[in-house]
Amino acid sequence: MTNRIQLPEVNWGAKAIVILSAIAVLIATGPFGTYQILDFVPRLLYWAGAVMGVGLIMNLMALFSLHLKIVQRSSWFMRVVAWVLIGAVPGSFLMLALGVFFLDHEGMFSYPFHRMYFKICVISTMICIVDLRSMAFWTGDKENATPVDDMPSQAVDKNELRQFLNQLRHEVGDDVISISTQDHYLDVTTAQGNDLIHGKLSAAAEQLASLPGVRLHRSHWAAVGHIQRLKRKESGHIVCLSDGRELPVSRSQLPAVRAALGLS
Helix, strand or coil: CCCCCCCCCHHHHHHHHHHHHHHHHHHHCCCHHHHCCHHHHHHHHHHHHHHHHHHHHHHHHHHHHHHHHHHHHCCCCHHHHHHHHHHHHHHHHHHHHHHHHHHCCCCCCCCEEEEEEEHHHHHHHHHHHHHHHHHHHCCCCCCHCCCCCCCCCCCCCHHHHHHHHCCCCCCCCCCEEEEEEEEEEEEEEEECEEEEEEEEEEHHHHCCCCCEEEECCCCEEEEEHHHEEEEECCCEEEEECCCCCCCECCCCCHHHHHCCCCCC
């Protein structure tokens, strides 16, 4: 049984607002000497192409990288840093090409590449931060978007925990992300895969009591360290997990989930 990665939903309205705002700010401020060199329409075309082109590169890279386990296990801060540092390389080539077309540069490398790369990193980081914060604002409460990276360490009852983990196949490891009920079985998802074992969720939660976790729903449990954020969705709430999946949070369990995540 394979674990299907569900990618986070995109609020296109919020993203469009961020893109248009970024273009407007760059047109008004005119970095790279574009305010002095270009009239309004060419400046509009230059920065629209730059923002949408570089943005497309970084968003595609982010989309495909979410399938990588090393990315799934990383915090959102580290993901953004990686996306900016790597995405700024093709982004810089795009900006140099735009410079030849709009700014009459003699060649792609008439402007120093390292200077362009640094500027793209700075501008892209600011846009990414605004983009993530706006997505959080439009998808739920601001506090719901707070990433959960580090939780206080707790004493581990190794016997109870090992008794549960020994039921799992060796290849799936012991880094438990979530547990969901499936008939009379438990679908245990780890950072390396998932396995079906016989049992009840209530009994499993007791065995994992020493592991920081929380009951999300009558059918779902999740390790707190793997919960990226809590957000609203339609008429209820969901949690976004480190492997890209989303699990529902029942109304009765919402206070417990908020408390586990340190939210008011």
